[in-house]
Amino acid sequence: xxxxxxxxxxxxxxxxxxxxxxxxxxxxxxxxxxxxxxxxxxxxxxxxxxxxxxxxxxxxxxxxxxxxxxxxxxxxxxxxxxxxxxxxxxxxxxxxxxxxxxxxxxxxxxxxxxxxxxxxxxxxxxxxxxxxxx
Amino acid sequence: xxxxxxxxxxxxxxxxxxxxxxxxxxxxxxxxxxxxxxxxxxxxxxxxxxxxxxxxxxxxxxxxxxxxxxxxxxxxxxxxxxxxxxxxxxxxxxxxxxxxxxxxxxxxxxxxxxxxxxxxxxxxxxxxxxxxxx
DNA sequence: CGGCATCCTTTAAGATACTG
DNA sequence: CAGTATCTTAAAGGATGCCG
Numbered sequence: 561x562x563x564x565x566x567x568x569x570x571x572x573x574x575x576x577x578x579x580x581x582x583x584x585x586x587x588x589x590x591x592x593x594x595x596x597x598x599x600x601x602x603x604x605x606x607x608x609x610x611x612x613x614x615x616x617x618x619x620x621x622x623x624x625x626x627x628x629x630x631x632x633x634x635x636x637x638x639x640x641x642x643x644x645x646x647x648x649x650x651x652x653x654x655x656x657x658x659x660x661x662x663x664x665x666x667x668x669x670x671x672x673x674x675x676x677x678x679x680x681x682x683x684x685x686x687x688x689x690x691x692x693x694x
Numbered sequence: 695x696x697x698x699x700x701x702x703x704x705x706x707x708x709x710x711x712x713x714x715x716x717x718x719x720x721x722x723x724x725x726x727x728x729x730x731x732x733x734x735x736x737x738x739x740x741x742x743x744x745x746x747x748x749x750x751x752x753x754x755x756x757x758x759x760x761x762x763x764x765x766x767x768x769x770x771x772x773x774x775x776x777x778x779x780x781x782x783x784x785x786x787x788x789x790x791x792x793x794x795x796x797x798x799x800x801x802x803x804x805x806x807x808x809x810x811x812x813x814x815x816x817x818x819x820x821x822x823x824x825x826x827x828x
Numbered sequence: 829c830g831g832c833a834t835c836c837t838t839t840a841a842g843a844t845a846c847t848g
Numbered sequence: 849c850a851g852t853a854t855c856t857t858a859a860a861g862g863a864t865g866c867c868g
Binding site for chain 1: 708716718751802806809813816
Binding site: 622 | 860863
């Protein structure tokens with residue numbers, strides 16, 4: 561959790577396994593439900609607007625989408641561009657930093673789609689087995 | 695969200711962008727705070743016990759660790775082996791399915807460690823900029 | 829259109845104590 | 849040792865209404 565520069569070389573002691581380490585919270589944030597989908601959508605289709613994102617992420621509320629976008633913007637992963645028009649026109653886009661998350665998140669999303677059936681089967685077996693033996 | 699078998703071939707219409715799709719919940723689950731760390735720890739050091747996991751994941755409560763392990767076990771990602779001894783001895787290990795998650799999750803964890811400083815800087819700039827202009 | 833503010837309900841998480 | 853049960857607190861999420 562201490563800094564990174566050191567006379568003898570870089571230390572980079574950030575470790576999500578340590579309590580209170582900011583990298584743990586970041587990991588939690590980028591892995592959160594709506595953030596994953598927002599980043600995925602912007603990664604696939606590029607720049608998008610609030611309303612379009614809301615449609616793309618079926619079931620997201622205004623509040624959660626706005627909140628997620630604010631956090632991603634603050635973290636430097638997404639840029640927000642306001643066009644001074646009436647009615648308002650706001651565009652969201654991945655930053656260079658946000659782009660570096662595309663592959664890791666895509667892999668995770670694809671994993672969930674690819675293996676969801678195995679997981680569903682495992683759940684059924686676990687439930688059928690009953691809570692016996694525990 | 696419909697099934698997968700079809701006379702004309704597989705459909706596999708699972709899409710986390712659809713509301714209520716089980717792959718969305720799975721994605722949420724595997725990306726959750728403690729699950730990521732448990733899977734990462736078991737991926738790096740192999741089989742482990744409850745107490746060791748608790749130490750490895752600094753700050754986790756008994757309750758959350760137990761809950762996370764139950765969910766991972768139910769999903770077929772982690773196996774639980776009870777050795778009938780006194781005192782009790784329980785070992786957790788990644789299943790074959792859980793192994794397939796190692797790389798994707800490792801990439802995500804490494805990303806958070808690698809880029810946390812850029813994010814911290816971005817946050818400071820965002821905050822310094824003030825909530826003005828919004 | 830793209831929000832933010834407020835209120836309220838539902839979950840998740842944490843601390844503590846106790847058991848097989 | 850490896851949990852479960854219980855209680856309390858914190859955070860997530862939804863509904864509604866207002867505004868630039």
